[in-house]
Amino acid sequence: MLELADRLLPLIAAGTPVAVATAVDVLGSSPHGAGTSMAVTDDGRLLGAVSGGCVEDAALRACRALLEDGETAVHRFGFGDAAAASAGLACGGELDVLVHRLAGAEVAEQLRLVLAGRPAALGVVTAGPPALLGRAVTPASVAAFAREVPGLAPALLAAALTGRRDTGTSGPIEAVCAGWTLRLFVDVAAPARRLLIGGATDAAAALAAAATAIGYRVTVCDPRPAFALPARFPAAQEVVTGRVHEAVRAASLTPRDAVCLLGHDEDLDPLALAAALESAAGYVGALGSRSTAARRRERLRALGVPEALVARLRMPIGLDVGARTPGELAVAVLAEVLAVRSGTDAVPLRVGAGSIHRPVPAG
Structure with a gap:
């Protein structure tokens, strides 16, 4: 109902x-x-x-x-x-x-x-x-x-x-x-799940729309005023101009929530990832190549983030579905968010056995 x-x-x-x-x-x-x-x-x-x-x-x-x-x-x-x-x-x-x-x-x-x-x-x-x-x-x-x-x-x-x-x-x-x-x-x-997206990009707009459609309350944050405009993100409940790591720390995230970093700021992105990994967010992912992922993990370790928390980072972000466009990337990212949230291995249903409908987890 x-x-x-x-x-x-x-x-x-x-x-x-x-x-x-x-x-x-x-x-x-x-x-x-x-x-x-x-x-x-x-x-x-x-x-x-x-x-x-x-x-x-x-x-x-x-x-x-x-x-x-x-x-x-x-x-x-x-x-x-x-x-x-x-x-x-x-x-x-x-x-x-x-x-x-x-x-x-x-x-x-x-x-x-x-x-x-x-x-x-x-x-x-x-x-x-x-x-x-x-x-x-x-x-x-x-x-x-x-x-x-x-x-x-x-x-x-x-x-x-x-x-x-x-x-x-x-x-x-x-x-x-x-x-x-x-x-x-x-x-x-239950209270709406929250998704905090760092980076006011086209991919962020597509992800905001897809996440809103399945019940997430979306915040998009970017330090650039010219890009962090509500008109660019009509599906988001909130568009914030500011540093992403500060927005993450102010959000009081819970295990029901997710953080997706879709920007490309080499100086500020590691701070945002550190704040997200140290929060209670159930999912933390970031856009980037494998070489960028390795470099950022080293930056996180240099910032003093414990190895167990660094291991939580989903980077490169999303499932490997051959995504290219912003809309396709949104599907790949959201699919991984759902898989992590439900504790599934994200393999095709046709290769499994038993019921395809899992019990809904509490919260």
């Missing part, structure tokens, strides 16, 4: 009727994970996707039916199921899809938090008394909701991952509520 924040917020703020189909449980293989959603408005607009194309037609029909006075419900599509075959689920997994309405000021506030890059959580009742089915629960309303339902704790929205919640005893929440078993699905948005 929350991945559609930029498109859902204007609709909900305007009071537009919206039906949402949300994948609340995924077993086996599916292109998308739990939490992904399709939204349909009463005037026919279509936003997002539930499973990358597999069950979109069925989800669209269910959303339209809901908008025509239908009822909130969970639909299951599974491999080998006749319903799955008619829905087009060919990936080999099972999918539970909640079709529900989304509205209200509290929901809109969570969407605003997502757009601001701040933590957000939105729960929806997926099973229980008909009066509660589809009800949205937010951090602002969870305490009141917990008072209504025995056995639910106000902390049930606090977990770091999207999915069903655990009571701490025996799996998913199953509180008895007037004879009904009640379950919640919670969609969580």
Whole structure:
């Protein structure tokens, strides 16, 4: 749900009727994970996707039916199921899809938090008394909701991952509520990952656009005022004129964040790399030839950067995909950032075995 924040917020703020189909449980293989959603408005607009194309037609029909006075419900599509075959689920997994309405000021506030890059959580009742089915629960309303339902704790929205919640005893929440078993699905948005790009180059503009498209909040930094212009980097959230090493030190980077140095300043680049390697950033990469990489590593050692930190440097930056143009370089760099972040070896999927969809890491 929350991945559609930029498109859902204007609709909900305007009071537009919206039906949402949300994948609340995924077993086996599916292109998308739990939490992904399709939204349909009463005037026919279509936003997002539930499973990358597999069950979109069925989800669209269910959303339209809901908008025509239908009822909130969970639909299951599974491999080998006749319903799955008619829905087009060919990936080999099972999918539970909640079709529900989304509205209200509290929901809109969570969407605003997502757009601001701040933590957000939105729960929806997926099973229980008909009066509660589809009800949205937010951090602002969870305490009141917990008072209504025995056995639910106000902390049930606090977990770091999207999915069903655990009571701490025996799996998913199953509180008895007037004879009904009640379950919640919670969609969580962590603070946006950050990408700090050093060097206001064409490659930086392409990388900023690609990283923004997958949820990074991008800062571009360059000491040259003529190049560090917001108009040159429309996808970046911030364009800073200043020294890159100073921007890195001021950023309070976390293991979820990345630093990519795409400039060519022989004097300042080693300082920026030292600051990035000494930070908590999960990925640090730099553009340059193999000879430049060797020279910069020696400069880092001369600056007193420990060998273990020097070994973290990804230089030459990116995966070897034959990139030449700025756009191609952006793809190669971002692919390496994703591989490092997920702990994969970045080999072609066709040479591996087992599921191609890895568990989503916490944070």
